[in-house]
Amino acid sequence: MLIVLFWLLALALFAAATYVGRHLGLIPIVSQLLLATFGLPLLMYFWIEPGWQLTGAELIAPGWLKNLYSLGFALLLGHILSDVIDLRLDRQSLKIALPSFCLPFACGLATAIWLLPAQPWISSLAVGLLFAITAIPVLYLYLRHIGYPAAATRRLVQTAILIDLTCWTLFAVAQGSLHLSSLLLPLAGACMPLLLRLLGLRQPLVYSAGFFLLLVAAEHYKLNALILGIGYLLLMASLKIALVLPLPAVWMNRVQTWVAIPLILTFGIVQIDVHSALDSLGWHQLLALLLLPIASKLLGNWLGLGWAGLSFAGASRWRESVLLNIRGLSEIVFLNLLLQQHLISGALYFALMLMGLVATLLPALLGMHRAPGNSAATARSPRANR
16 A cells, blocks of 8 residues: 555656646656656655655565556657657768767766776666767757757757667667577567568558557566667568557657656666665766766767758857757666666666756756747747746
8 A cells, every 4th residue: 555655646746846847947857857866765765765664676566566667668668769760861960960979978988997886798888878868859849848940950859869779779789699589589579560561451550559569568578678669660661651659649748748757767766775876886986977978978969060060040059069968768768778677776877867867957057948040939939938
């Protein structure tokens, strides 16, 4: 009963944080990250662990909760991957993406090898990828929130798509190289669109239902959901079959905002031993994990944007560098995957979650609330004026 009460309390807290954040002009994921990074650890430290006598392991133990997590995970990852695969390659976006990925990735590898405790090579690779990742959905929502020009929005979002696709593909292949079965089984599942076509089925809903069901099964049985999801959607795209979301877009956004994202965030945070998470990292390591990902990503973005040129007259290279440093859902899903598979520690999870929060808040902290060169549209938009 206490476990059910805790999860109802957590969902209520996320709903309240989202509601208050919207009145303050914050997009939902920023409000949720604030609560997850600061509110939930304090709740666990001062009330749940000492007062309710519940540990993180006990809070995530029920089978129904793990099934609900698998469903929420599949909805989120499936939606993100569908954005990733919907790709029309643009040369200018590629020019931005190359240094924007390579520089922070190299910095992350160096940090993992020389500053962090000894760990498997795949964990060091994952840290490098977490330094490089850009949040596709959060970047898009933020650009829309501030009324950014459509062409410039398209270029920045496509850059994020290229970066995230590279990150997830590299990790999936690296993980599959360690355990061949974890590579072959997801690849077999990814071939289902070919089987459905051979059976004469052409309804997009059938293919889409199979996609989300396989993602749920992959997460539940700890298979490589990334390989499965990317391969499945690539085959769907080659067969010219569009992905149909399991719910209408409005309801999909509501389920993600009010249930799936709070569930995934809480599921990761409660597994961290708040008493010892930060004690296992020295202050120099913590500062490195907070500052180096942001600094290296900003520099990579700056170089890429300089190579590609301005997206529109009056565009700010510095402004777009900060916007491309936004983290969010992509990083959250990646962090939860790594934590669930014991590839990173709770302390590393918490430090990188905090880094993602700072990076996501940075545009707002620097006063990026209005669209450049679009004052008339900004004046007409009440959301842009918040």
